[in-house]
Amino acid sequence: MSDTRTREQDExxxxxxxxxxxxxxxxxxxxxxxxxxxxxxxxxxxGARGETVCADCGLVVDEDSIDRGPEWRxxxxxxxxxxxxxxxxxxNLMHDKGLSTNIGWRNKDAYGNSLSARQREQMQRLRTWNxxxxxxxxxxxxxxxxxxxxxxxxxxxxxxxxxRETASVIYRRALAEDLLPGRSIEGVATAALYASARQxxxxxxxxxxxxxSRVEKMELxxxxxxxxxxxxxxxxxxxxxxxxxxxASDLDLSDEAERQARQLLxxxxxxxxxxxxxxxxxxxxxxYAAALLTNEKVTQSEVSDVANVSEVTIRNRYKELLExxxxxxxx
DNA sequence: ATGGTTTTTACTGCGTC
DNA sequence: GACGCGGTAAAAACCAT
Numbered sequence: 001m002s003d004t005r006t007r008e009q010d011e012x013x014x015x016x017x018x019x020x021x022x023x024x025x026x027x028x029x030x031x032x033x034x035x036x037x038x039x040x041x042x043x044x045x046x047g048a049r050g051e052t053v054c055a056d057c058g059l060v061v062d063e064d065s066i067d068r069g070p071e072w073r074x075x076x077x078x079x080x081x082x083x084x085x086x087x088x089x090x091x092n093l094m095h096d097k098g099l100s101t102n103i104g105w106r107n108k109d110a111y112g113n114s115l116s117a118r119q120r121e122q123m124q125r126l127r128t129w130n131x132x133x134x135x136x137x138x139x140x141x142x143x144x145x146x147x148x149x150x151x152x153x154x155x156x157x158x159x160x161x162x163x164r165e166t167a168s169v170i171y172r173r174a175l176a177e178d179l180l181p182g183r184s185i186e187g188v189a190t191a192a193l194y195a196s197a198r199q200x201x202x203x204x205x206x207x208x209x210x211x212x213s214r215v216e217k218m219e220l221x222x223x224x225x226x227x228x229x230x231x232x233x234x235x236x237x238x239x240x241x242x243x244x245x246x247x248a249s250d251l252d253l254s255d256e257a258e259r260q261a262r263q264l265l266x267x268x269x270x271x272x273x274x275x276x277x278x279x280x281x282x283x284x285x286x287x288y289a290a291a292l293l294t295n296e297k298v299t300q301s302e303v304s305d306v307a308n309v310s311e312v313t314i315r316n317r318y319k320e321l322l323e324x325x326x327x328x329x330x331x
Numbered sequence: 332a333t334g335g336t337t338t339t340t341a342c343t344g345c346g347t348c
Numbered sequence: 349g350a351c352g353c354g355g356t357a358a359a360a361a362c363c364a365t
Contacts, residue, residue: 276337278337278338301352311339313338315353315354
């Protein structure tokens with residue numbers, strides 16, 4: 001209730017401020033001085049207008065900059081506390097989102113003075129209990145382990161932070177919906193990672209995932225399907241183009257070949273020959289065909305190696321690709 | 332469980348270096 | 349003769365029913 005009211009207030013205040021003057025927060029940013037490319041005079045950033053201008057000749061060096069300051073203003077610290085809507089960033093990578101209390105290990109007080117023996121003893125007890133409460137029930141401990149697992153696999157596969165975040169979220173949801181009983185933590189964690197990698201557009205094949213995971217492929221596919229179905233995750237079939245860069249770089253192909261491969265895949269989509277076929281095979285075939293078209297030598301077996309697809313599949317797909325391409329050219 | 336589709340395995344023939 | 353390539357048939361894997 002009071003939240004919404006404060007918000008509206010903030011916004012009205014902001015509008016009035018914009019038209020008037022520059023707030024205190026921006027005065028600090030103004031001090032960032034460089035020299036003008038025209039007259040080498042001092043540059044001034046005007047946060048309210050979102051521009052960087054030369055103080056001497058008035059040349060606008062940069063416009064539409066982003067004002068990262070708050071959109072409200074406060075006149076004293078109490079007001080600031082009241083209006084601020086943010087705190088420390090949270091992260092799904094920690095089982096408690098990094099929001100729980102953390103007691104440091106140093107036996108010093110806030111001023112850096114050593115603690116007395118009695119105080120040290122107290123602190124030690126506090127740490128012990130804090131840790132116990134933090135990982136209180138089985139779900140929390142479960143989550144802690146799973147997130148560790150996700151993190152380990154993600155780094156082994158070179159997946160970026162955001163994929164891990166998404167995987168954590170998926171896992172949390174699975175946990176919240178009681179999907180875990182009867183399934184292993186590793187299995188669900190792996191499935192979550194697999195799903196998030198695909199959602200993020202950086203798919204890893206089941207084989208790759210399986211290599212870094214502790215679960216069998218069969219269990220993985222089963223839990224994956226289960227999780228996707230139960231959580232109603234919308235994961236569209238992997239786009240072959242997403243594999244192209246990886247294959248191309250594994251094979252040391254030129255950018256030109258990579259571009260060519262994408263083009264072939266676009267044509268293939270036009271001709272609608274890609275439905276039902278494995279995206280990986282299609283990607284592999286396009287890479288192979290592109291290498292041929294740009295006169296770069298790669299053998300079918302090399303491509304099949306890096307893509308983990310059989311040569312036969314590459315042959316079949318790439319035949320279709322060229323047909324579609326030819327049809328596209330003459331149409 | 333079953334049937335249809337796709338992928339893989341295994342094998343063969345052809346041309347080239 | 350080894351290698352890359354294209355093709356085929358049968359087996360295996362996968363998916364929806």
